[in-house]
Amino acid sequence: MQNHPVYTDNDPQTEYSTLNLGPTHPATHGVFQNVLQMDGERIVSGVSTIGYIHRAFEKIAEHRPFYQITPLTDRLNYCSSPINNMGWHMTVEKLLNIQTPKRVDYMRVIIMELARIADHIICNGVLGVDTGAFTGFLYMMEHREEIYEIYEEICGSRLTTNIGRIGGFERNFNHIAFAKIKKFLVRFPPVLREFEALFNRNRIFVDRTKGVAAVTAADALSYSWSGPILRATGVDYDVRAMEPYSSYEDFDFEVPVGENGDVYSRFLVRNEEMWQSLRIIEQALAKIEKEPTDIFHADVPAFYLPPKEEVYNNMEALIYHFKIVMGEVDTPTAEVYHAVEGANGELGFYLINDGGRSPYRLHFRRPSFINYQMYAPMSKGMLLSDAIINMSSLNVIAGELDA
Amino acid sequence: MAKISNEELLQRLNDKFAGQVTQTGADFGLLTVEANKESISEVLSFLKTDAALQFIFLTDLTAVHYPELEKQIVVVYHLHSLTTNTRIRIKVGLTLEDLHIPTASTIWDGANWMERETYDFFGVIFDGHPDLRRILNVDDMTVFPMRKEFPLEDPNRVDKKDYFFGR
Numbered sequence: 231m232q233n234h235p236v237y238t239d240n241d242p243q244t245e246y247s248t249l250n251l252g253p254t255h256p257a258t259h260g261v262f263q264n265v266l267q268m269d270g271e272r273i274v275s276g277v278s279t280i281g282y283i284h285r286a287f288e289k290i291a292e293h294r295p296f297y298q299i300t301p302l303t304d305r306l307n308y309c310s311s312p313i314n315n316m317g318w319h320m321t322v323e324k325l326l327n328i329q330t331p332k333r334v335d336y337m338r339v340i341i342m343e344l345a346r347i348a349d350h351i352i353c354n355g356v357l358g359v360d361t362g363a364f365t366g367f368l369y370m371m372e373h374r375e376e377i378y379e380i381y382e383e384i385c386g387s388r389l390t391t392n393i394g395r396i397g398g399f400e401r402n403f404n405h406i407a408f409a410k411i412k413k414f415l416v417r418f419p420p421v422l423r424e425f426e427a428l429f430n431r432n433r434i435f436v437d438r439t440k441g442v443a444a445v446t447a448a449d450a451l452s453y454s455w456s457g458p459i460l461r462a463t464g465v466d467y468d469v470r471a472m473e474p475y476s477s478y479e480d481f482d483f484e485v486p487v488g489e490n491g492d493v494y495s496r497f498l499v500r501n502e503e504m505w506q507s508l509r510i511i512e513q514a515l516a517k518i519e520k521e522p523t524d525i526f527h528a529d530v531p532a533f534y535l536p537p538k539e540e541v542y543n544n545m546e547a548l549i550y551h552f553k554i555v556m557g558e559v560d561t562p563t564a565e566v567y568h569a570v571e572g573a574n575g576e577l578g579f580y581l582i583n584d585g586g587r588s589p590y591r592l593h594f595r596r597p598s599f600i601n602y603q604m605y606a607p608m609s610k611g612m613l614l615s616d617a618i619i620n621m622s623s624l625n626v627i628a629g630e631l632d633a
Numbered sequence: 634m635a636k637i638s639n640e641e642l643l644q645r646l647n648d649k650f651a652g653q654v655t656q657t658g659a660d661f662g663l664l665t666v667e668a669n670k671e672s673i674s675e676v677l678s679f680l681k682t683d684a685a686l687q688f689i690f691l692t693d694l695t696a697v698h699y700p701e702l703e704k705q706i707v708v709v710y711h712l713h714s715l716t717t718n719t720r721i722r723i724k725v726g727l728t729l730e731d732l733h734i735p736t737a738s739t740i741w742d743g744a745n746w747m748e749r750e751t752y753d754f755f756g757v758i759f760d761g762h763p764d765l766r767r768i769l770n771v772d773d774m775t776v777f778p779m780r781k782e783f784p785l786e787d788p789n790r791v792d793k794k795d796y797f798f799g800r
């Protein structure tokens with residue numbers, strides 16, 4: 231992939247040194263191990279070892295009712311857990327043929343786009359840190375905090391959110407949540423503009439990233455890449471546009487694509503995606519105002535837990551509560567594949583249901599796992615420092631890598 | 634290009650592989666066909682290279698264990714044609730005695746790790762795979778943990794047995 235000269239056997243130096251990059255290295259941002267054969271500063275070959283935080287989610291999921299699988303999905307890509315949560319809920323809703331009201335769809339879109347921004351903030355901020363510019367990271371981090379506060383207002387937690395339920399949300403967005411979202415929409419764009427001003431034409435940053443780890447569209451497709459890193463190679467594949475879910479077809483947004491597939495293109499694509507996400511959130515807020523304010527879940531009593539006061543005072547609610555908790559509701563026997571556009575690419579849920587209380591088989595198509603496998607082959611001939619920023623720009627999240 | 638209808642897709646597959654590919658379902662509009670392990674390489678190559686189909690994107694590769702079936706392990710491929718925005722699911726059943734199947738990593742580089750994962754959890758041996766090792770589990774593991782007989786919890790535990798809940 232790179233045209234740097236690799237020293238051959240004719241060189242006087244005949245032995246390569248072995249470098250264990252990881253599993254815990256401050257520059258790898260997670261548990262990644264790569265055993266590299268080094269010729270000075272240049273990588274001759276590498277082997278990735280993964281699975282350090284494998285937690286057997288697919289096995290656990292076979293023993294849990296549907297609503298208890300949501301917390302497992304939190305821990306896949308923990309930088310944007312809400313997207314995973316929503317993806318899982320939509321998979322189950324597809325299985326159960328649940329139509330969610332438009333307002334629920336728009337609420338989900340807001341949360342998913344905020345999560346995408348939060349994820350891209352980390353990735354692009356850290357890319358700056360790895361190239362030696364700490365400032366941008368600090369500017370942006372404050373606003374990831376604002377997004378986490380919005381999560382907190384909506385679901386009570388920050389990182390592993392377990393946000394929403396099958397059929398909608400467990401509670402309505404309150405006025406503070408809306409106020410915080412609106413505040414974010416006002417406060418974040420100037421910072422993002424400043425961030426772009428710091429980096430996009432920064433000589434040091436461009437020299438460090440342009441042309442580094444360039445991948446062709448053909449290679450990227452062959453390696454099943456998806457998400458921003460695929461779009462950076464010029465392929466406009468975005469699940470939100472190709473197979474709209476959660477009413478994405480109602481929104482006007484663009485799918486940014488890059489040209490060179492290098493680290494710099496990925497950086498630009500992610501930045502532009504943040505702008506598009508802001509556009510989507512603005513539209514969603516406008517659309518929500520036209521919807522009835524008290525709807526925040528679909529009317530599916532057999533799958534949506536009733537409020538506690540009804541459980542105590544209403545016979546039907548008590549029955550449904552019992553049936554849901556004990557997993558006594560019949561579900562169709564079917565196979566579902568549902569994909570959402572995660573922050574790192576196509577996050578797919580392949581669910582085989584046999585009508586029981588838990589999935590017969592659940593497989594996560596984890597973009598980080600699939601994206602990361604090109605890392606060792608593409609590092610050949612690369613400088614070690616380039617390989618480090620290449621890993622940052624792939625934005626591989628260990629939780630999603632190992633599942 | 635417009636989405637390829639399931640009928641047309643099946644027709645093309647039948648024209649090319651008479652009797653080797655059969656439809657087993659189309660849940661939620663996603664055509665599911667069953668192939669056999671002798672023809673799977675040609676089926677995948679055909680789907681990828683045919684000018685009208687162009688299933689160039691290997692979305693996912695995994696397996697499922699059905700202990701009650703004769704062919705217990707089913708390898709599942711999800712392909713995506715990006716130009717026509719069509720998906721297809723292909724299944725190949727394998728018996729426990731003969732878990733060999735040709736690799737797809739010669740067709741898609743991305744199949745490499747997906748096959749390693751499938752080997753790791755189900756013990757499917759992908760013939761021709763360049764580096765078929767365990768990937769998420771430890772190297773010296775001897776079992777294939779996603780098979781149904783592999784217990785998740787202590788099998789002697791009784792407090793979660795179904796009969797306590799009238800099931």
